[in-house]
Amino acid sequence: MVALASGHWPRAVGFMGAGTIGAIGLIFLGVALFPWHDAQQSALPGSARSPAAPEEWQAVEKPAIPVSIDMPEWKGLARSHEARRHARTRLREDMIAIGQPQSNALYARLVLARSANGEALPGSSFYLDVTRRAAQVGLAVIKTEAPTSLDTKFGPFEMAEAELATGSVTRPCFAFRGPEGESGIRLTGFVCGTAERKPDPRQLTCFIDRLEPSIEDRVVRDLFRGTDVYRNAACRNGKVSGGTKNRVAVN
Numbered sequence: 001m002v003a004l005a006s007g008h009w010p011r012a013v014g015f016m017g018a019g020t021i022g023a024i025g026l027i028f029l030g031v032a033l034f035p036w037h038d039a040q041q042s043a044l045p046g047s048a049r050s051p052a053a054p055e056e057w058q059a060v061e062k063p064a065i066p067v068s069i070d071m072p073e074w075k076g077l078a079r080s081h082e083a084r085r086h087a088r089t090r091l092r093e094d095m096i097a098i099g100q101p102q103s104n105a106l107y108a109r110l111v112l113a114r115s116a117n118g119e120a121l122p123g124s125s126f127y128l129d130v131t132r133r134a135a136q137v138g139l140a141v142i143k144t145e146a147p148t149s150l151d152t153k154f155g156p157f158e159m160a161e162a163e164l165a166t167g168s169v170t171r172p173c174f175a176f177r178g179p180e181g182e183s184g185i186r187l188t189g190f191v192c193g194t195a196e197r198k199p200d201p202r203q204l205t206c207f208i209d210r211l212e213p214s215i216e217d218r219v220v221r222d223l224f225r226g227t228d229v230y231r232n233a234a235c236r237n238g239k240v241s242g243g244t245k246n247r248v249a250v251n
Contacts, residue, residue, distance in 0.1 A: 057086055058085055074106065093111055094111070109133065118184035126147045133188055138166050150201065160175050171192045
């Protein structure tokens with residue numbers, strides 16, 4: 001207390017500023033310059049602090065084809081199928097294609113998305129959904145009409161005329177998505193004609209109405225249960241109702 005009264009404390013601080021404060025400054029400088037060491041260590045490959053995040057989508061090995069397409073007119077065209085599953089939500093997508101997007105021939109692509117336990121799938125706009133599906137195979141949506149409703153054996157679908165292009169090939173198509181409403185399964189895709197001949201709504205209706213389940217999956221079977229009685233009359237002919245001899249499996 002005597003030292004404070006006589007003014008010795010300010011002199012002590014002044015003396016400390018010449019030496020001790022300089023040392024403290026070096027300490028703070030070191031802390032400022034080297035905090036990255038722990039961060040870099042945690043980011044090193046194999047570090048227990050920062051495990052590698054899994055890929056958002058993972059390919060399904062040897063996937064079972066969920067649907068067959070009962071349309072003899074599509075015979076002779078190349079077919080492909082691949083599937084992927086979301087690492088976090090377990091959402092599965094099966095992508096089925098008939099024909100080649102680069103050729104001037106009939107082409108169709110169907111994406112069957114289904115949740116793990118039948119919970120409702122997240123929603124998005126029709127245009128964005130179709131654009132994303134087209135981009136997955138290198139197709140650009142040149143233009144699309146406003147979506148309208150299409151009656152199918154599954155109930156109402158969204159449908160719109162669209163022009164899809166890849167390279168120098170532009171083709172007229174119908175884009176579709178459904179069933180409408182909240183559901184644990186959704187069908188999205190497009191059916192395309194040729195440069196000389198555009199598809200008509202009946203072709204799209206029959207493409208959807210002639211789909212049949214080909215796996216024992218609860219969500220898929222629930223979608224198809226009881227739907228055949230609602231199949232469009234124009235899509236019921238001898239080839240379709242005469243059994244499986246004309247069924248085209250996508251494999």
